[in-house]
Amino acid sequence: MPKIPSDPTITVGALHLDPYAVYRRLRHEAPVMEVPVLGRIFLTKATDIRAVKDNPDLFRSGGTETPMERAFQAVTLMRKDGAEHQRDRLAMAPAFSPRTIRNHWQEVYTRIANDCLDDLPKSGTADLFSALAAPFAARCLAHLLGIESASNTQLIGWSQALIDGAGNFAWDPAPFAATDAAHEEMNALFDRESERHLAEQGPSALSAMVNAVDPLELSQIRANLKIAIGGGINEPRDAFCTILFGLLQNPENTAAVKEDPKWFVEAFEEGVRWVAPIQTSSRRAAAETEIRGFPITKDQIVMTIQASAGHDEEIHENPEVFDLFRANKTHQSFASGPHFCQGTHVARMMVAQILLPLLFERYPNMSLADPAAVPWYGFAFRGPLSLPVTLA
């Protein structure tokens, strides 16, 4: 069997700035490539990525040796497999079900969106990343999880600390000190909120977990909430900013969504295909196997790059273009297999059915202040760092 090629020229810095250029080259030259700086095998073809995620017996989520356990002070559901994983995941499921979304979150999130929009100026330029997307995502998450007493500033700070800690592959002490401080605050607030939910049951994830017939251990209840805090703010925020950028850069796109709201749903799928908010996930081989004829040894860690799956030229023509009218918008940006994003339906509703339509209703003639100046960043998580929009 041929040896897996290795590319020592790929740096973390280059991946943060323009990961898509690296993945394009790898898809063409070497779709199974060892990247020594990360100690992982990069998989960049859509079929390989799906095959790994859909085979959890062979490719496990546990034991992937990331700084996540240290940052989260727990083995979270994202790093568990089989029945253990299912138990943690099902404990939160009632809060994410289509029925709860329809009966509870739709109304709450519409109110939150209108409140956030009321805070925007009537005209002039506003950074919709910090003035709209981040506070909207934080408030929605506070309700979904049942921790409404957490302020947006707290939630955004905790989320960033957890993300920085989970991505701290250099194992620097400072990011872990920040997560440790965040844990103290989060645990104290969770305990207060739990008492309220035990007294009166509601639709939130915390309420479902503490009122369950066979509840999870306290440490796992906390870990579940923290996973949702780490993943539930940045992703809808980044998806919203990415989609809005994609729509506003092209007048035909803008005209289509203004004419028929069905295009917001299409824009959502195209936006997360175009720039995946969570770009990569790691899996560990539980036994010796092979991918594309290359040997994978037991315990080797493969990085399934869902960002690259959405740009695979075998599926998408001109993948680097945001094209609302593209017929096939297939992507794996919510992953697949047992760890498929639990917040998919919530995120679609928040962004495609509530925030984008309401924003276009209020500002039908808004435009990007300076599209070329919008900074895009990130390797594990990716999106614009700010989005100045001229409101009109």
Ligand code: HEM
């Ligand atoms: C556009 C927005 C979002 C995107 C693109 C996204 C993407 C993803 C991806 C790719 C995974 C799988 C990671 C892996 O396979 O290792 C994941 C898992 C997860 N997501 Fe999301 N997510 C989004 C929004 C949300 C929201 C709003 C929540 C709500 C709190 C959420 C909660 C979760 C949870 C709990 C998991 C872990 C599922 C498990 O391990 O079983 N996500 N997400």
